[in-house]
Amino acid sequence: MAINNFSKSQIVKNNSIADHDDLELIIHSLDCLEDCYISIVDATGRIVFASKDFEKLDGYKTSEIIGENVLDVYKLGEENSVHIKAIKEKRVLKNTLLRYTSASGGPVELVMDIFPVFTGQEVTGSVAISRDTSKIQALTEIVTKLQKALNNQLHHQINNGTQFCFEDIIGSGEAMQSVIQSAKRMARSESRIMILGETGTGKELFAQSIHNESSRAKEPFIAVNCSAIPDSLLESILFGTTKGAFTGAENKAGLFEEAKNGTLFLDELNSMSIVLQAKLLRALETNRIRRVGGNQEIPVNPRIISAMNINPLEAIENEKLRSDFYYRLAVVTLECPSLRNRKQDIITLSWHYIKKYNKILGRKIDRLSPEVMKILENYNWPGNVRELSHCIEHAMNMVDPNDTSLLVRHLPAFIQENALKSNILPIILPKTNDFKQIMNQVEKDILLQALKRNNGNMNQSAKELGLSRQSLFYKLKKLNIDIEYETHIK
Ligand SMILES: Nc1ncnc2c1ncn2[C@@H]1O[C@H](COP(=O)(O)OP(=O)(O)OP(=O)(O)O)[C@@H](O)[C@H]1O
Numbered sequence: 136m137a138i139n140n141f142s143k144s145q146i147v148k149n150n151s152i153a154d155h156d157d158l159e160l161i162i163h164s165l166d167c168l169e170d171c172y173i174s175i176v177d178a179t180g181r182i183v184f185a186s187k188d189f190e191k192l193d194g195y196k197t198s199e200i201i202g203e204n205v206l207d208v209y210k211l212g213e214e215n216s217v218h219i220k221a222i223k224e225k226r227v228l229k230n231t232l233l234r235y236t237s238a239s240g241g242p243v244e245l246v247m248d249i250f251p252v253f254t255g256q257e258v259t260g261s262v263a264i265s266r267d268t269s270k271i272q273a274l275t276e277i278v279t280k281l282q283k284a285l286n287n288q289l290h291h292q293i294n295n296g297t298q299f300c301f302e303d304i305i306g307s308g309e310a311m312q313s314v315i316q317s318a319k320r321m322a323r324s325e326s327r328i329m330i331l332g333e334t335g336t337g338k339e340l341f342a343q344s345i346h347n348e349s350s351r352a353k354e355p356f357i358a359v360n361c362s363a364i365p366d367s368l369l370e371s372i373l374f375g376t377t378k379g380a381f382t383g384a385e386n387k388a389g390l391f392e393e394a395k396n397g398t399l400f401l402d403e404l405n406s407m408s409i410v411l412q413a414k415l416l417r418a419l420e421t422n423r424i425r426r427v428g429g430n431q432e433i434p435v436n437p438r439i440i441s442a443m444n445i446n447p448l449e450a451i452e453n454e455k456l457r458s459d460f461y462y463r464l465a466v467v468t469l470e471c472p473s474l475r476n477r478k479q480d481i482i483t484l485s486w487h488y489i490k491k492y493n494k495i496l497g498r499k500i501d502r503l504s505p506e507v508m509k510i511l512e513n514y515n516w517p518g519n520v521r522e523l524s525h526c527i528e529h530a531m532n533m534v535d536p537n538d539t540s541l542l543v544r545h546l547p548a549f550i551q552e553n554a555l556k557s558n559i560l561p562i563i564l565p566k567t568n569d570f571k572q573i574m575n576q577v578e579k580d581i582l583l584q585a586l587k588r589n590n591g592n593m594n595q596s597a598k599e600l601g602l603s604r605q606s607l608f609y610k611l612k613k614l615n616i617d618i619e620y621e622t623h624i625k
Pocket residue numbers: 303304305306332333334335336337338339340341402444520521524
């Protein structure tokens with residue numbers, strides 16, 4: 136690879152080398168230069184050198200980032216920048232993982248060794264030698280897929296009824312990581328779990344993952360959506376029936392029995408009637424059930440995981456939920472955060488679904504426009520991850536097979552309209568130092584966004600902008616704006 140004028144001997148001579156191990160590490164890193172990228176920043180975090188190959192990796196042009204601050208370029212907080220950390224802590228950081236966003240919004244992951252540069256006692260900068268993890272990851276992905284296929288085969292053989300495990304949960308932000316850690320701890324115990332969260336936040340995904348991580352993994356996982364089934368039927372489904380209990384009734388085991396020593400997942404528990412809650416409470420207290428129409432008590436042993444998408448305390452207050460029933464089931468609780476409260480995961484999840492639909496629909500999208508990123512991050516996602524997946528599926532159906540960028544016009548109309556109404560379409564400044572050109576662009580964007588918000592209506596747009604109709608006409612003419620062409624959202 137090209138490392139410009141930066142030679143191996145220059146780096147090795149660098150007086151940051153604290154001990155023999157570091158020296159070995161640098162020499163080892165330099166020996167694998169084919170797979171390495173080098174970056175150097177000064178003590179203030181200003182980038183003074185970045186090897187040319189970075190451009191291919193993350194899309195930031197070397198010529199444009201030299202002289203810029205590393206935090207600004209890679210949109211990192213101080214705590215996340217490994218360069219700044221090495222400078223502040225005055226120590227070498229080895230094999231440190233750094234995740235950031237490429238110029239086109241995709242994820243980049245590097246493993247870095249960072250060496251502070253000393254002049255006397257003072258740290259005057261740091262040198263990082265980085266390796267792209269995607270090659271390692273590609274291999275890991277293959278191995279993981281093989282493992283999963285093997286697992287699935289096993290699951291099918293033992294028919295445990297699940298599709299997901301913890302590895303399928305996407306969310307590197309603190310909120311999601313903390314829920315995953317709690318869920319893993321819960322998987323190791325036998326306590327009943329209540330999973331709370333809005334619709335589409337992944338409650339069933341967590342329930343399945345907990346089951347697969349628990350000692351019950353080889354037993355069945357049985358899910359029942361309490362809102363989808365009328366009460367009388369739900370009782371027979373859960374407890375089973377005895378021949379003659381009602382016309383057509385047969386001797387049949389219910390889900391409590393079918394779940395055996397596995398997990399019974401009661402989804403949308405809040406939809407269950409108060410009467411059925413009382414019957415279920417008895418079963419939960421005794422770990423015994425009676426089939427509908429039967430006299431015999433049958434011992435049962437599934438672990439119960441339940442889920443609700445409303446606030447349980449409000450449901451108790453409104454007498455929709457018995458408190459004794461709730462507390463029997465909510466021995467431990469897990470809260471799935473809504474997507475709007477973990478914005479940092481929105482783009483990662485979007486890329487997950489883009490990759491999925493690239494494969495399914497034969498598309499080749501490898502770039503999200505900055506406007507799309509901003510819109511996705513600012514939308515409030517009432518349907519959470521499920522809604523995001525539908526949004527990307529829609530967009531991927533709208534792109535042409537040769538398109539490589541996902542643009543605003545590909546998004547569902549209501550999301551475009553929402554962005555316009557909430558005025559969050561960003562103004563993208565031209566890359567120039569020409570002040571007049573920048574101001575023209577700003578003026579043009581403001582006029583166009585007002586026109587789009589008002590469906591091209593000149594009077595309303597002028598009113599909103601505080602201009603006379605004539606001034607608006609004059610400005611549109613001066614800026615050479617073709618309204619019909621340009622008010623289609625780009
Ligand atoms: N963190 C996540 N990572 C990957 N996929 C996710 C995540 N959260 C949710 N999903 C996906 O979103 C969809 C909805 O998830 P799930 O059915 O588990 O949500 P839910 O909270 O149980 O919804 P509901 O309350 O409507 O039943 C599924 O396709 C699931 O795989």
